[in-house]
Amino acid sequence: MNSTRQISLTQEEKERIRSRLFSRSIPNDKAGCLEFTGSCSKSRYGMFKFRNKSFLVHRLSFAAFTGNVPEDMCVLHTCDNPRCINPDHLWLGTRGDNNRDSAEKGRRACGTKNASCKLTALQVREIRSRYGVKRESHRALAEVFGVSHNTIGSIVRGDHWKIAV
Numbered sequence: 001m002n003s004t005r006q007i008s009l010t011q012e013e014k015e016r017i018r019s020r021l022f023s024r025s026i027p028n029d030k031a032g033c034l035e036f037t038g039s040c041s042k043s044r045y046g047m048f049k050f051r052n053k054s055f056l057v058h059r060l061s062f063a064a065f066t067g068n069v070p071e072d073m074c075v076l077h078t079c080d081n082p083r084c085i086n087p088d089h090l091w092l093g094t095r096g097d098n099n100r101d102s103a104e105k106g107r108r109a110c111g112t113k114n115a116s117c118k119l120t121a122l123q124v125r126e127i128r129s130r131y132g133v134k135r136e137s138h139r140a141l142a143e144v145f146g147v148s149h150n151t152i153g154s155i156v157r158g159d160h161w162k163i164a165v
């Protein structure tokens with residue numbers, strides 16, 4: 001199962017992964033998270049291909065910034081944000097830690113959808129230009145992109161998407 005696959009990287013691979021991660025993520029200044037904007041798994045964890053296999057990006061991030069991920073060890077989030085790849089928010093735990101952690105998260109889950117998961121950096125750019133240049137309304141853009149108008153609002157204000165993408 002790929003979620004517990006061991007990851008050990010060469011220096012060159014670490015650098016390559018770091019730049020791929022940075023080019024596909026956006027800081028969320030409120031939480032201090034760095035959110036992956038590439039494709040997500042059903043469980044909302046970011047995924048990407050490496051050595052022709054699919055990896056969970058937070059595991060790759062840990063391996064690229066912090067250290068190897070041994071087989072059967074889990075990379076856990078301190079921030080509850082499945083798409084976060086900020087190495088400061090990731091820690092290495094056992095399956096037991098993981099189960100405890102997800103049980104706690106399950107109790108805390110309140111059904112809010114993380115809408116930004118649906119948007120790629122390219123779409124964010126498009127939203128900003130359609131809003132800024134074509135003067136399309138929040139509501140119209142929300143409908144086109146399948147997110148709430150609050151999300152559109154924070155994107156055009158730059159709240160959660162501060163860096164130019």
Ligand SMILES: [Zn+2]
Nearest residue numbers: 033079084089
């Ligand atoms: Zn985080």
